Amino acid sequence: MAEPEVDPAPEGQPALGFVKTVPNRCRICYTCVRTCPAKAIRISKSQAEVVPSRCIGCGHCIQVCSQKAKRIVSTLYDVEAQLKSGARVAVCLAPSFPVEFQEEMDFRVLVGMLRKMGFAKVVEVAFGADLVAERYRQLLCEQPYNQFIATTCPAIVTFVERYQPELVPFLAPIVSPMVAIARALRMDDPDLKVVFVGPCVAKKAEACNADIDGGPDVAITFRELRYLFLRWSIKAERVEPSDFDPPHPSLGALFPMTRGFLQAASIKEDLLANEVVAIDGIKGFTSVLEEFANGTMEARLLELLCCEGCIAGPGLSSEETLFKRRERVSHYTRYRQSQLDHEEWQRHVDRYVGLDLNRRFTPDDQRLQPLEPAALNEIMKKMGKYSEAHELNCGACGYHTCREHALAIAKGFAESEMCLPFVIDTNLSTIRKLTHANQKLASTQETLMHSERLASMGQLAAGVAHEINNPLGVVLMYTHLLLEECQKESPLRPDLEMIVEQANRCKRIVAGLLDFARQNKVAFQPADIREVIRTSLANLATPPGVTVEVEHLDGSPRIELDRDQIIQVFVNLVGNAFDAMPKGGTLRIQSRADQATLTVEVKDTGTGIPKENLNKLFEPFFTTKLMGKGTGLGLPVVYGIVKLHRGEISVESNPDPSAGPTGTTFRVKLPREAKRQGE
Ligand code: ADP
Numbered sequence: 001m002a003e004p005e006v007d008p009a010p011e012g013q014p015a016l017g018f019v020k021t022v023p024n025r026c027r028i029c030y031t032c033v034r035t036c037p038a039k040a041i042r043i044s045k046s047q048a049e050v051v052p053s054r055c056i057g058c059g060h061c062i063q064v065c066s067q068k069a070k071r072i073v074s075t076l077y078d079v080e081a082q083l084k085s086g087a088r089v090a091v092c093l094a095p096s097f098p099v100e101f102q103e104e105m106d107f108r109v110l111v112g113m114l115r116k117m118g119f120a121k122v123v124e125v126a127f128g129a130d131l132v133a134e135r136y137r138q139l140l141c142e143q144p145y146n147q148f149i150a151t152t153c154p155a156i157v158t159f160v161e162r163y164q165p166e167l168v169p170f171l172a173p174i175v176s177p178m179v180a181i182a183r184a185l186r187m188d189d190p191d192l193k194v195v196f197v198g199p200c201v202a203k204k205a206e207a208c209n210a211d212i213d214g215g216p217d218v219a220i221t222f223r224e225l226r227y228l229f230l231r232w233s234i235k236a237e238r239v240e241p242s243d244f245d246p247p248h249p250s251l252g253a254l255f256p257m258t259r260g261f262l263q264a265a266s267i268k269e270d271l272l273a274n275e276v277v278a279i280d281g282i283k284g285f286t287s288v289l290e291e292f293a294n295g296t297m298e299a300r301l302l303e304l305l306c307c308e309g310c311i312a313g314p315g316l317s318s319e320e321t322l323f324k325r326r327e328r329v330s331h332y333t334r335y336r337q338s339q340l341d342h343e344e345w346q347r348h349v350d351r352y353v354g355l356d357l358n359r360r361f362t363p364d365d366q367r368l369q370p371l372e373p374a375a376l377n378e379i380m381k382k383m384g385k386y387s388e389a390h391e392l393n394c395g396a397c398g399y400h401t402c403r404e405h406a407l408a409i410a411k412g413f414a415e416s417e418m419c420l421p422f423v424i425d426t427n428l429s430t431i432r433k434l435t436h437a438n439q440k441l442a443s444t445q446e447t448l449m450h451s452e453r454l455a456s457m458g459q460l461a462a463g464v465a466h467e468i469n470n471p472l473g474v475v476l477m478y479t480h481l482l483l484e485e486c487q488k489e490s491p492l493r494p495d496l497e498m499i500v501e502q503a504n505r506c507k508r509i510v511a512g513l514l515d516f517a518r519q520n521k522v523a524f525q526p527a528d529i530r531e532v533i534r535t536s537l538a539n540l541a542t543p544p545g546v547t548v549e550v551e552h553l554d555g556s557p558r559i560e561l562d563r564d565q566i567i568q569v570f571v572n573l574v575g576n577a578f579d580a581m582p583k584g585g586t587l588r589i590q591s592r593a594d595q596a597t598l599t600v601e602v603k604d605t606g607t608g609i610p611k612e613n614l615n616k617l618f619e620p621f622f623t624t625k626l627m628g629k630g631t632g633l634g635l636p637v638v639y640g641i642v643k644l645h646r647g648e649i650s651v652e653s654n655p656d657p658s659a660g661p662t663g664t665t666f667r668v669k670l671p672r673e674a675k676r677q678g679e
């Protein structure tokens with residue numbers, strides 16, 4: 001026998017409610033909120049907790065929780081206390097007991113186990129059901145024009161009292177079979193203590209309901225009874241089997257099944273006459289009660305069960321299908337019927353004819369009072385619901401409509417994070433923002449690394465250039481002196497000229513290095529980009545066969561920049577373009593501006609750049625040019641200057657004639673207003 005999950009209330013303390021949340025087990029999936037017909041669950045601190053004043057004790061939240069985060073609060077200590085007190089204690093088993101125990105043991109063994117625990121009497125609640133069934137028959141005969149809601153299910157009664165209080169006058173004023181059997185037993189033995197064992201959580205509350213006198217002293221579930229057997233080491237094989245104590249029941253044993261009550265009371269659910277409506281389950285009973293409240297139902301008697309019959313109650317540990325459970329109860333009832341001494345049964349029934357089976361009800365309105373529309377709309381807005389189109393009423397939060405959800409938020413029962421579409425929207429926008437931030441971070445990091453590399457290379461270059469410049473000057477000066485002294489035809493002359501040429505080359509490299517190293521300060525000044533481009537072009541001789549076209553397309557040509565540096569940018573870009581068009585071509589420089597940026601494209605129809613070189617272009621000393629022609633410092637200088645201006649440079653190139661006209665475009669984007677470092 002597996003240990004049943006039982007969570008006793010602290011000893012000596014009355015339980016506040018009969019369903020509790022196991023701390024930290026709840027993963028807030030809202031399934032319990034969706035299931036709860038009373039919306040008695042409060043989401044708070046990431047836990048779904050049951051609010052006792054709203055709970056009707058149906059126990060569905062226990063059944064649907066995949067995390068087993070909801071437990072029945074046990075009253076088994078009270079049973080133990082009764083047994084130990086020395087009082088005479090009767091135990092009454094609800095008629096669904098075959099569902100719990102029949103597979104494992106004969107009912108006589110079960111009775112033997114209960115006697116072994118010390119119960120003075122072991123009785124079937126089903127006899128109480130027989131008495132109650134008879135009272136219903138009488139009630140319907142005596143008041144043929146009144147409508148009634150049957151009150152055998154305590155969860156339904158509490159639901160009506162709390163959520164349909166205007167229907168309280170329709171509740172049949174008859175006690176449940178549990179109370180009926182307790183009163184019957186006390187009629188014979190007024191000091192008797194009575195313990196009820198059943199499949200139901202709501203029975204625990206019914207047992208201590210102030211509107212009902214003479215009910216059982218304590219009610220526990222079958223799960224708890226199993227636990228008691230364990231705690232008291234009561235073993236089936238060590239007990240003496242015996243039968244239940246009288247009074248034995250008749251068809252009252254059918255009560256735990258939907259329509260079983262009707263059969264026991266010989267009331268027909270005649271579909272043509274539509275006099276009696278029997279409905280079970282949460283969806284069924286809530287909608288029937290709503291219709292009944294609207295006055296659109298003619299039925300004289302509503303037989304409502306909160307579960308799909310008591311055989312599906314949360315206090316049962318069985319995992320069998322509903323049909324199997326029904327079979328177990330029918331099978332047991334058939335057997336007992338075949339053994340029943342009808343005359344003796346009638347004698348017992350007659351004995352209790354005068355027994356008071358009446359009860360009262362007290363409306364206890366727990367409906368959430370509506371909010372001012374403006375206040376409700378404020379809450380709706382916080383869930384991203386600005387218009388009716390946003391109200392999906394998807395039910396994912398557990399509430400039927402978005403407005404019901406908003407009302408529950410206002411009353412402190414729910415949170416806006418329960419709205420799935422809202423959470424998804426919020427998450428998506430957070431992801432978008434993060435992705436954007438991430439991209440920005442990555443590009444900043446790349447720029448930073450590049451600048452760092454350039455900065456350290458710059459330092460090195462500056463140092464080297466400085467050291468080389470002076471000796472180079474000396475070499476050139478002395479070579480020129482020698483050349484002046486050298487005869488025109490002297491064989492030394494070509495050698496000296498070679499020294500001058502190579503020394504000049506060194507000078508160019510050194511100048512490039514110094515440019516590269518100097519680019520850390522920008523002196524912004526207002527300029528006209530057309531003039532800057534013009535001046536840059538004037539610095540270079542256009543090679544033969546090359547056409548140069550310059551045009552300013554759009555927007556203002558005015559911009560703030562470091563004129564000398566930007567001239568250097570264009571001189572380098574144009575110089576490279578000329579180098580790439582040895583057989584002639586067209587160089588087109590186009591500029592355009594919008595409010596914030598100015599873009600210049602330097603486009604050539606040259607050889608293009610192979611793909612594998614594209615990401616090396618801006619590295620210092622990368623060159624494909626012949627020795628003496630290229631230094632590989634032009635583009636790094638360009639890159640550095642553009643970045644110092646907080647601009648961007650990109651390149652597109654096609655080196656493959658089969659893929660279209662070859663050529664390269666460098667695109668430089670500069671902010672029109674100076675953005676200085678740190679801004
Ligand atoms: P250098 O001009 O001294 O080689 P750069 O840094 O200016 O150094 O250019 C690096 C390399 O980039 C060049 O050697 C060349 O291979 C390539 N390059 C730059 N601009 C162009 C262009 N417009 N067309 C083809 N290749 C180019």
Ligand code: MG
Pocket residue numbers: 572575576634635
């Ligand atoms: Mg160059």
